[in-house]
């Protein structure tokens with residue numbers, strides 16, 4: 240069975256990529272993920288805050304040195320723009336430790352940081368760069384169009400600054416995500432990752448305080464990317480990576496049937512360990528054998544909006560139909 244696919248111009252042995260997470264910080268875990276069959280790994284994001292934190296620490300250290308040994312400090316002047324050196328060193332070590340592609344992920348705020356660190360990550364050996372557009376709405380004055388414009392601008396400038404392929408990981412919170420995809424596609428984005436998980440705080444009612452748990456995905460979380468993958472298939476030049484709630488080989492197959500080139504997984508690895516990747520790949524092969532498919536292209540996009548026989552599947556009519564038939568739910572959940 241041939242599970243190989245292409246994503247961001249990279250030849251991958253199968254469509255299962257490990258998404259950005261803290262799983263990658265330990266080189267042993269990284270090797271285990273590769274041995275389990277992952278075809279590529281996205282390194283955890285480098286955040287603007289980290290960059291400033293390290294510069295701030297460096298500033299404080301240097302001030303101390305200057306006060307004590309003015310002449311010694313001059314020797315360090317070049318280090319001020321070294322930025323998050325530890326991160327880049329760990330990234331380069333991870334790159335050396337594995338034989339599958341390592342994709343860098345960047346989450347900056349200021350335009351210049353995007354450009355500067357895109358270049359630094361490319362230099363550190365990244366096979367591709369994922370721009371992590373983490374726009375969690377909090378500002379009543381910010382108009383949607385201006386957010387999109389600044390993101391389009393960043394894409395354009397990063398694409399000019401680096402030679403490696405550039406993907407965009409984004410949230411579904413745009414007035415019309417399809418328009419957003421199309422506009423970004425026109426800027427030459429090489430791939431889209433659907434969707435980012437934006438952090439949402441919870442409330443502890445006993446302490447009457449906000450709490451900040453890290454929630455892993457649940458199985459229903461895959462429905463949103465599944466629909467958008469199906470809508471996007473054959474409408475973009477960029478590749479499509481489905482991310483969120485992909486736990487099993489069956490989930491990965493659904494995403495490919497909708498039109499995805501690849502999937503990214505994180506929660507399923509946290510919950511079931513690296514060996515889950517092996518299981519997913521085995522289950523995909525069994526399904527393909529049963530269906531007599533030899534390669535992913537034999538079935539990719541078969542259930543996309545473009546190819547599906549039911550013209551209403553991706554439309555409003557389907558929603559209305561389900562609601563009108565809502566009494567059917569009582570068959571499964573009698574009250």
Ligand SMILES: Cc1cc2nc3c(=O)[nH]c(=O)nc-3n(C[C@H](O)[C@H](O)[C@H](O)COP(=O)(O)O)c2cc1C
Nearest residue numbers: 258259260261283284371436456483484504505506
């Ligand atoms: C512990 C943890 C750390 C994460 N760190 C990052 C990160 O640095 N950058 C990023 O873009 N996404 C990060 N994510 C989000 C994942 O890459 C992924 O988008 C999300 O978990 C949905 O995929 P899943 O359903 O397979 O978990 C993180 C997720 C977890 C659970």
